[in-house]
Amino acid sequence: MTDVKLAANEYIKADSNLLRGTIEEGLQNHITGALYDDDTQLSKFHGFYQQDDRDLRGERKAQKLEPLHSFMLRARVPGGVCTSQQWLDIDKIASSLTMNQSIRLTTRQTFQYHGILKRNLKPLIQALDLSSLDSIAACGDVNRNVMCNPNPVESSLHQETYEWSKQLSEQLLPRTNAYAEIWLDGEKVRGHEEEPMYGKTYLPRKFKIAVAVPPHNDVDVYTNCLGFIAISENGKLIGFNVTVGGGMGATHGDKSTYPRLADDLGFIKLADTIAVAREVITTQRDWGNRVDRKLARIKYTVQKHGIEKFRDEVAKRSGVTIEPPRTIKFTTRGDRFGWVKGTDNKWHLTLYIECGRIKDVPGKEVQTCFREIAKVHQGDFRMTSNQNMIVANVAEADKAAIEGIARKYGVLGERLTPLREHSIACVSLPTCALGMAEAERYFPEFTDKVDSLLTKHGISDQPIVMRMTGCPNGCARPYAAEIGLVGKGPGRYNLYLGAAFDGTRLSKMVRENINEAEIMDELDGRFERFALNRQTQENFGDFLVRTQEVKAVLSSARDFHD
Numbered sequence: 001m002t003d004v005k006l007a008a009n010e011y012i013k014a015d016s017n018l019l020r021g022t023i024e025e026g027l028q029n030h031i032t033g034a035l036y037d038d039d040t041q042l043s044k045f046h047g048f049y050q051q052d053d054r055d056l057r058g059e060r061k062a063q064k065l066e067p068l069h070s071f072m073l074r075a076r077v078p079g080g081v082c083t084s085q086q087w088l089d090i091d092k093i094a095s096s097l098t099m100n101q102s103i104r105l106t107t108r109q110t111f112q113y114h115g116i117l118k119r120n121l122k123p124l125i126q127a128l129d130l131s132s133l134d135s136i137a138a139c140g141d142v143n144r145n146v147m148c149n150p151n152p153v154e155s156s157l158h159q160e161t162y163e164w165s166k167q168l169s170e171q172l173l174p175r176t177n178a179y180a181e182i183w184l185d186g187e188k189v190r191g192h193e194e195e196p197m198y199g200k201t202y203l204p205r206k207f208k209i210a211v212a213v214p215p216h217n218d219v220d221v222y223t224n225c226l227g228f229i230a231i232s233e234n235g236k237l238i239g240f241n242v243t244v245g246g247g248m249g250a251t252h253g254d255k256s257t258y259p260r261l262a263d264d265l266g267f268i269k270l271a272d273t274i275a276v277a278r279e280v281i282t283t284q285r286d287w288g289n290r291v292d293r294k295l296a297r298i299k300y301t302v303q304k305h306g307i308e309k310f311r312d313e314v315a316k317r318s319g320v321t322i323e324p325p326r327t328i329k330f331t332t333r334g335d336r337f338g339w340v341k342g343t344d345n346k347w348h349l350t351l352y353i354e355c356g357r358i359k360d361v362p363g364k365e366v367q368t369c370f371r372e373i374a375k376v377h378q379g380d381f382r383m384t385s386n387q388n389m390i391v392a393n394v395a396e397a398d399k400a401a402i403e404g405i406a407r408k409y410g411v412l413g414e415r416l417t418p419l420r421e422h423s424i425a426c427v428s429l430p431t432c433a434l435g436m437a438e439a440e441r442y443f444p445e446f447t448d449k450v451d452s453l454l455t456k457h458g459i460s461d462q463p464i465v466m467r468m469t470g471c472p473n474g475c476a477r478p479y480a481a482e483i484g485l486v487g488k489g490p491g492r493y494n495l496y497l498g499a500a501f502d503g504t505r506l507s508k509m510v511r512e513n514i515n516e517a518e519i520m521d522e523l524d525g526r527f528e529r530f531a532l533n534r535q536t537q538e539n540f541g542d543f544l545v546r547t548q549e550v551k552a553v554l555s556s557a558r559d560f561h562d
């Protein structure tokens with residue numbers, strides 16, 4: 001360690017004995033539902049966060065009780081693919097070991113449980129393990145769940161890119177045995193293991209990878225730390241365009257923080273994929289900011305050094321020749337709902353899940369629906385980065401039965417508007433400690449109101465990417481949405497507009513700290529002008545930039561705040 005005072009987490013990691021800390025001791029302490037403070041940072045590397053139900057905070061305090069501590073656990077599911085048996089297990093775990101009993105699909109193609117009591121953490125992780133699932137590195141300062149385009153249309157290309165996302169996920173895992181020791185009663189090997197790529201202080205901050213298959217940019221590849229864009233010839237994958245330095249998180253009022261879209265590193269051949277990924281990571285490990293965690297993401301490292309210098313370093317470390325990027329074009333960002341026949345003649349059914357929440361409510365029994373489908377489904381399930389679910393690889397003969405179940409439980413049948421199909425919201429209240437305004441619980445009703453405005457102007461057939469988050473951290477990637485709402489305080493949001501439909505341009509803040517009526521007012525006038533003056537096939541974000549209602553934000557820090 002240097003003489004410079006580093007961020008507090010750096011010392012916690014360094015002293016943690018490769019991520020063990022005192023987690024085991026904390027689990028044995030039955031006086032509190034919480035872990036020891038430092039361990040709440042280390043627990044993230046094991047896939048879980050300590051939380052409490054914010055709706056109950058006041059009541060508990062009045063009763064002089066400690067907050068009702070519980071844990072949110074996020075699984076690692078590369079590319080979001082799981083089998084029917086795994087889904088049945090995931091569902092059973094939710095019912096038996098969590099207080100919420102629901103399952104939450106995330107914006108990074110995996111699932112979370114909320115409301116796990118401390119005593120249930122170990123049984124839960126063991127149950128996941130029995131189902132060949134884990135939560136290693138789902139959070140923490142390491143590479144997290146690797147996203148991969150789940151689109152079933154180009155089935156063979158999907159299979160190949162999915163295999164790469166799995167490999168990336170596996171190869172970039174931490175090597176410590178801490179997870180196996182603490183949760184799976186694995187052999188104690190303290191002091192006899194190494195962390196060859198990460199080192200004992202791991203990365204300065206979280207790290208995210210996505211694999212995209214043009215023309216689909218559903219994984220929002222440019223918002224990721226590291227992106228792989230599939231390049232194919234005659235339907236065969238030959239390599240990737242690599243992108244580096246994307247990220248969303250920002251802090252209200254702090255101009256040193258900003259969302260950023262990734263730069264092109266260049267084209268690489270397939271065989272070089274893992275080497276380049278590793279050396280992008282080691283460069284960030286060595287060059288990233290370990291003093292100020294707010295500035296520790298790779299987007300700031302790339303902004304500081306420039307993509308040319310970063311590229312040279314990765315090429316030098318990996319020995320790989322990085323060629324100029326190949327030409328690609330993205331045209332879609334949302335999921336393709338309903339049945340689609342893949343090139344392998346298998347059928348795939350994409351179902352809309354409101355804000356990714358899998359639970360039963362009257363008239364819409366989403367949890368029961370997927371349980372019943374999993375009982376008969378021979379193929380797999382694919383979680384999407386838009387928080388939806390694909391029932392994938394269905395044989396012609398099984399189609400009717402699966403569709404029948406989806407209809408019976410109210411998950412299929414409702415007409416979705418194009419706006420809703422392209423909308424996502426983060427979790428926020430009551431579980432997220434950082435939420436400043438509602439998101440998931442308010443977003444459905446908010447979307448109805450925006451839809452009514454679109455109908456009023458006769459443009460309800462227009463797909464618009466709209467996203468809401470409860471705070472500026474950007475978990476639903478709002479700065480890459482044509483309409484972005486970012487929580488500022490209870491019932492108040494910053495309004496961002498003007499991002500590109502295909503995810504290649506960021507949005508810009510047009511009003512700060514406004515309530516619903518003010519948001520609707522801002523949108524009303526713009527929808528009217530869009531309806532009257534849009535060009536053929538012009539998207540809403542592009543229209544606002546072309547007519548100079550909003551300044552274009554191509555990528556960098558400066559455009560965003562100017």
Ligand code: SRM
Binds near residue numbers: 051144297426475
């Ligand atoms: Fe996120 C923190 C939920 C995707 C940027 N995010 C959190 C925490 C863990 C709050 C906390 O630190 O205490 C939230 C837990 C809420 C809860 O109760 O479940 C949380 N993030 C989520 C999820 C579940 C949102 C969702 O509705 O699906 C997503 C889980 C993804 C996954 O499966 O891994 C989720 N988070 C994202 C994304 C989108 C993405 O990765 O594509 C981003 C923006 C991209 C990026 O990383 O730049 C994102 N989350 C953040 C940040 C800001 C990081 C930064 O650079 O400043 C935080 C706060 C932090 O890390 O300090 C955060």
Ligand code: SF4
Binds near residue numbers: 426434
């Ligand atoms: Fe929580 Fe903010 Fe992320 Fe929403 S964007 S889940 S409020 S951290």
